[in-house]
Every structure is written in C-alpha cells, then in structure tokens.
Amino acid sequence: MRVLILGAGAMGSAVGGFLADAGHEVTLVGRQSHMRAVEERGLFITGIWGERLVRRLTTRTTVSGLKAGAFDLILITVKSYNTAEAVRSIAPLVDENTLVCSYQNGLGNAELIAEAVGWERTVGARAIFGVRVLEPGSIEITVIANPTALGVYGPSAPADRVRAIVAAMEAAGLPTVYTDEIATVLWSKVAYNSALNPLSALLDVPYGALLDTDHTRRIMIEVVEELYAVAKAMAVPLRPAGADEYITLLFDELIPPTAAHYASMREDFVHRRRTEIDALNGAVCGYGEEYGVPCPTNTLLTRLVRAREHALGVW
Amino acid sequence: MRVLILGAGAMGSAVGGFLADAGHEVTLVGRQSHMRAVEERGLFITGIWGERLVRRLTTRTTVSGLKAGAFDLILITVKSYNTAEAVRSIAPLVDENTLVCSYQNGLGNAELIAEAVGWERTVGARAIFGVRVLEPGSIEITVIANPTALGVYGPSAPADRVRAIVAAMEAAGLPTVYTDEIATVLWSKVAYNSALNPLSALLDVPYGALLDTDHTRRIMIEVVEELYAVAKAMAVPLRPAGADEYITLLFDELIPPTAAHYASMREDFVHRRRTEIDALNGAVCGYGEEYGVPCPTNTLLTRLVRAREHALGVW
Numbered sequence: 001m002r003v004l005i006l007g008a009g010a011m012g013s014a015v016g017g018f019l020a021d022a023g024h025e026v027t028l029v030g031r032q033s034h035m036r037a038v039e040e041r042g043l044f045i046t047g048i049w050g051e052r053l054v055r056r057l058t059t060r061t062t063v064s065g066l067k068a069g070a071f072d073l074i075l076i077t078v079k080s081y082n083t084a085e086a087v088r089s090i091a092p093l094v095d096e097n098t099l100v101c102s103y104q105n106g107l108g109n110a111e112l113i114a115e116a117v118g119w120e121r122t123v124g125a126r127a128i129f130g131v132r133v134l135e136p137g138s139i140e141i142t143v144i145a146n147p148t149a150l151g152v153y154g155p156s157a158p159a160d161r162v163r164a165i166v167a168a169m170e171a172a173g174l175p176t177v178y179t180d181e182i183a184t185v186l187w188s189k190v191a192y193n194s195a196l197n198p199l200s201a202l203l204d205v206p207y208g209a210l211l212d213t214d215h216t217r218r219i220m221i222e223v224v225e226e227l228y229a230v231a232k233a234m235a236v237p238l239r240p241a242g243a244d245e246y247i248t249l250l251f252d253e254l255i256p257p258t259a260a261h262y263a264s265m266r267e268d269f270v271h272r273r274r275t276e277i278d279a280l281n282g283a284v285c286g287y288g289e290e291y292g293v294p295c296p297t298n299t300l301l302t303r304l305v306r307a308r309e310h311a312l313g314v315w
Numbered sequence: 316m317r318v319l320i321l322g323a324g325a326m327g328s329a330v331g332g333f334l335a336d337a338g339h340e341v342t343l344v345g346r347q348s349h350m351r352a353v354e355e356r357g358l359f360i361t362g363i364w365g366e367r368l369v370r371r372l373t374t375r376t377t378v379s380g381l382k383a384g385a386f387d388l389i390l391i392t393v394k395s396y397n398t399a400e401a402v403r404s405i406a407p408l409v410d411e412n413t414l415v416c417s418y419q420n421g422l423g424n425a426e427l428i429a430e431a432v433g434w435e436r437t438v439g440a441r442a443i444f445g446v447r448v449l450e451p452g453s454i455e456i457t458v459i460a461n462p463t464a465l466g467v468y469g470p471s472a473p474a475d476r477v478r479a480i481v482a483a484m485e486a487a488g489l490p491t492v493y494t495d496e497i498a499t500v501l502w503s504k505v506a507y508n509s510a511l512n513p514l515s516a517l518l519d520v521p522y523g524a525l526l527d528t529d530h531t532r533r534i535m536i537e538v539v540e541e542l543y544a545v546a547k548a549m550a551v552p553l554r555p556a557g558a559d560e561y562i563t564l565l566f567d568e569l570i571p572p573t574a575a576h577y578a579s580m581r582e583d584f585v586h587r588r589r590t591e592i593d594a595l596n597g598a599v600c601g602y603g604e605e606y607g608v609p610c611p612t613n614t615l616l617t618r619l620v621r622a623r624e625h626a627l628g629v630w
Contacts, residue, residue: 205626215618296611303530
C-alpha cells in the first residue's frame with residue numbers, strides 16, 4: 001500500500017511507522033523539526049507496544065509536487081480545525097483509486113473530505129489510543145482503550161477495500177477493526193468528549209470530580225441529551241440508543257476508570273493551544289442549528305471555551 | 316437613632332462608623348478579631364472620604380442577650396448566602412418600631428427579611444461603594460459610584476421613616492438618596508453583576524475583555540434577556556425598560572470605564588471563598604423557575620460557578 005500521512009504528529013507517526021515497518025510505502029507530512037529527525041535517525045517508537053526504530057519512511061513538510069494517484073490511501077491526522085485546509089491540499093492528489101481517511105477526533109471531518117473527493121472515497125476512523133511526541137523523531141504510545149475502528153459512509157464506498165486496509169493495519173500490529181456503523185461509533189466518542197472535556201478544562205478538575213456535584217452532573221446530562229436529540233434529527237443511530245442509558249453508562253462505567261484524568265482540552269489551555277471544541281460541542285450545536293434542535297448547553301460551553309482560548313491569546 | 320449593624324465587615328463598619336460619628340448609637344456585630352480591635356483602638360477609616368477614628372461604637376460578636384425594641388434600625392450587611400441565618404438571629408429583636416434594612420447585593424434578601432418581620436418593616440438598599448478591611452479595626456473606602464439608594468416595598472411600609480433615615484445618613488456624610496423604585500434599582504445592579512461576574516471569574520479576565528469576542532457578548536446578551544424576561548413575568552419594572560437598551564447601555568457606557576476591573580467573584584475564587592452567585596444569576600433562575608421563564612444561560616453559569624466553588628473546596 002502506498003500511504004500518505006498528512007499531519008504526522010504523534011498519532012500519524014505511530015500509524016505510519018507501524019505500516020512502514022510492515023512493508024508499506026509510507027510518506028509522512030509533518031513539521032520540519034520532527035520530519036528532519038525522522039529523516040536523519042529514523043522514527044523511534046516506544047511505549048506499551050515495545051520499542052522499534054523505523055527507517056523506511058519518506059518525509060516531507062508539504063504535499064506540493066506530489067502527483068494525483070501517487071497514493072492508495074491518504075490518512076488525515078491533523079487537528080480537526082485544520083481539516084479544511086488539509087483537504088484542500090490533498091484534493092489534487094486523489095484519483096479514482098485513492099481513499100481518504102479521517103483518522104481524527106470529532107464530528108465534521110468526514111463531511112469536509114467528502115465535499116472535496118466524494119463519499120465514495122471517504123473513510124472514517126475512530127482511534128482510541130494515547131500517543132505523544134517525546135522529542136522530534138521519537139514518540140511514545142501510552143495507552144490503548146479499544147481497537148481503532150474504520151468504516152465507510154453509505155453504499156457507494158468500497159467497503160471491501162477498507163476491509164483490506166483494516167487487515168493490513170492489523171497485520172502491521174495496529175489493533176484495528178472494520179465497523180459498518182462508523183457514524184455511531186464516532187458520535188459515541190463525541191458524546192464522551194463533549195460531556196467531559198469542556199468542563200474538565202473550564203473548571204480545571206479531573207473527570208472524576210465532575211461526578212461530585214449535581215451541578216456538573218446536570219450539565220453533562222444536558223450535553224448528552226442535546227447531542228442525542230441532534231443525532232435523532234439527523235437519523236444517526238447511537239449506541240446505547242437512548243440518552244438516559246448513555247448517561248448511566250457514562251456515570252457508572254466510563255468515568256470511574258478515568259476519574260483521575262484531566263481532559264486534553266485542559267492541557268490545551270495550559271499550553272495556550274487551540275482546542276478541538278468546534279469538532280465536539282461546537283459541531284453538535286452546528287448540526288442542531290441546521291436541524292432545528294436547540295442546544296443551549298452545548299452552545300454556552302462552546303462559547304466559554306472559545307472565549308477562554310481568546311483570553312489566552314490562542315487566536 | 317439606635318442602629319444595629321449585623322455582619323460588620325468592611326461595608327457595615329463604614330456605615331456604622333459614619334453614623335456613630337454623627338452621634339447615633341451604633342452597635343456592630345462582627346468577627347471577633349475585628350470587633351476586638353475596634354473595641355480596643357476604635358475604628359480607623361481611611362480612603363476617599365478622608366481619615367477618621369471612630370471611638371463611639373459598641374461591639375459584639377453575637378446578638379444573643381439583646382432585647383426586642385432595643386434598635387430603631389437593623390442593617391443587615393452579611394453576605395447574601397448568610398441572610399437567612401442573619402434574619403433568624405435578629406427576628407426576636409424586632410418590635411413594632413424596628414425597621415430592618417438589607418444593605419446587601421443581589422436578589423432575595425428583602426424577601427427573606429419580609430418573611431420574618433413583614434414587608435411593613437422591610438427596607439431595601441442598593442449600595443455602590445467599594446470598601447475593604449485593611450486589618451482588624453481598619454477599613455478603606457476605595458470608590459463610590461453613586462449614592463446609596465434606600466426604599467421600601469409597597470405601601471404598608473413607613474416611607475417617611477425611611478426618608479428620615481436617608482436624611483440621617485446624608486447628614487452623617489454617607490451619600491444616600493431615597494428611591495420609590497428600590498426593586499428596579501436593585502435589579503439593574505443585578506443585571507450588571509450577573510452579566511459580568513461569572514464570566515470574569517470563570518474565564519479569569521477583566522470586564523473589558525468580555526467585549527472582545529462575540530462569544531462572551533452573546534452570553535452577556537442572553538443573561539440580560541433572561542433576566543428581563545423574568546422581571547417582566549414578576550411585574551418588576553426595569554430601567555432601561557428593554558433588554559436591548561440595557562445591553563447597549565452595558566456595552567457602550569457601563570463596561571468601558573471599568574474595563575480593567577476583575578469581578579469580586581474572581582477574588583472569591585482566588586481566596587477560595589464562597590461567591591454570591593445564588594443572589595445573582597442563581598436568584599434569576601430561581602424566579603424563572605417559579606414564574607415559568609426558561610433561563611438556560613443563567614442556570615448553566617450558576618452551575619459552573621458552584622461547581623468551581625466545589626472544586627476549590629469552598630463547601
């Protein structure tokens with residue numbers, strides 16, 4: 001497989017590294033410091049899946065000069081707020097055999113890809129593993145909660161080719177499964193992140209503290225109820241099917257094991273980085289507006305996070 | 316006039332000090348360290364109204380032992396969240412000639428007083444001056460925006476006696492006016508504080524920064540619109556009469572001169588003190604619930620502030 005990884009930070013480098021090690025032709029596009037280190041010394045991967053040094057990687061800092069049809073698979077691994085720009089940059093590289101996969105958090109990424117290249121070439125992914133850049137050229141895989149799920153949107157997409165990609169990722173050592181309900185899987189992750197991330201970041205507390213008072217419990221309940229109402233209006237089936245069941249799951253099963261964790265959004269505040277709020281609560285309200293579903297709680301949380309970004313000088 | 320000041324912190328001590336200096340019989344009830352210092356060395360007042368040392372003050376740390384009818388006027392100057400307890404403690408001191416005045420911020424205080432002693436003995440006040448305790452026994456008056464306004468609720472209250480109290484306060488050097496629309500005046504101050512305080516505290520920004528982005532402007536607009544809708548349902552006339560006019564006033568006239576100020580609520584967070592959110596946005600939602608007016612924005616801000624208090628270990 002000829003694979004282009006666009007936005008090769010921690011996550012993209014991990015996937016690219018494993019695929020390259022398994023014999024695929026992988027090109028990373030990332031920041032100059034990281035790309036130069038990988039070029040010079042290879043990509044060093046450490047963490048829960050052992051140590052390896054991957055030398056078979058092509059590196060670039062831009063896609064300019066690449067030709068249409070040069071890749072079978074383009075993985076978009078940029079932050080959600082850079083998806084639109086990423087899609088514009090890779091659109092000329094896509095021909096009838098190219099698949100483009102959003103390997104990202106949040107909602108709205110697949111739509112941006114599909115607008116540019118069509119749903120028949122668009123692949124969705126839900127990755128739940130933790131990975132970070134230790135220093136340029138070196139990454140650590142810290143945690144994996146579930147296999148990455150890949151899937152397509154609608155019958156026009158080549159599910160068989162995506163199954164082959166899943167098999168190739170599995171064979172490369174990346175736990176990956178095919179799902180025929182990628183939207184459901186992505187929305188579930190968004191429900192979790194939308195309920196927890198803005199509150200953890202704005203209140204500066206770990207997830208577990210959000211269960212401590214009825215004030216934050218009520219806010220999380222409203223976030224989830226609005227999200228479920230929006231998904232219903234959009235005919236996206238969710239799992240569990242009802243907001244009440246999801247809230248029970250969230251409070252009783254999902255939060256307790258991660259009670260001591262803080263949201264990455266809080267880290268974004270600390271480091272004065274832009275957050276992915278627009279692909280989480282912000283996307284929920286955006287769809288809500290489009291489909292006539294009121295989302296006051298998600299709207300206010302989105303505004304507060306954006307205002308905090310502004311106060312921190314992120315914009 | 317025989318005056319009891321219940322909750323003689325900075326504000327109560329200032330009023331009590333000026334009244335005592337003008338010859339009234341003033342009893343302060345406050346914290347032991349402050350009361351002991353006043354007892355031993357007198358109350359030292361500094362700041363924009365000059366320096367004075369007031370020795371003619373009686374001090375106490377509790378009202379127990381005081382007799383019904385011992386005071387013509389009881390000023391309640393505790394924080395709003397302590398009003399219920401304060402009212403319980405002074406109720407036995409009230410006879411047919413006693414007036415009880417809420418010299419406090421926020422909504423709901425007069426109702427608590429009236430429940431205990433009747434509207435015919437209840438006086439409202441809106442104070443807009445800044446005062447702080449420098450050390451026990453010593454306070455500084457930092458800023459005065461407007462004369463304090465005193466007024467009564469409804470025709471059963473003795474407006475003439477309240478006018479006499481206003482005259483006594485004026486004569487003592489405390490800029491004070493009588494108002495026949497105390498509810499209107501108090502609600503206007505609450506509109507200002509509800510729009511600015513939670514945002515300044517939660518986002519850790521000065522008031523001026525709240526005008527910088529549409530995110531915070533929109534939140535302030537919603538806070539004010541909900542407050543105006545609630546006041547309308549309660550038949551409390553506001554000035555200006557419409558939410559739109561108030562918002563224009565707020566953005567164009569009220570915020571700019573105080574652009575560099577942070578809310579006292581943010582100071583409460585810094586010092587891990589309980590805030591007065593329940594008498595501001597919290598009171599608005601409380602009335603909203605009672606009168607069937609939805610207040611999602613005020614509700615969420617109230618919840619966030621309470622959750623932050625909880626996270627800071629205030630409760």
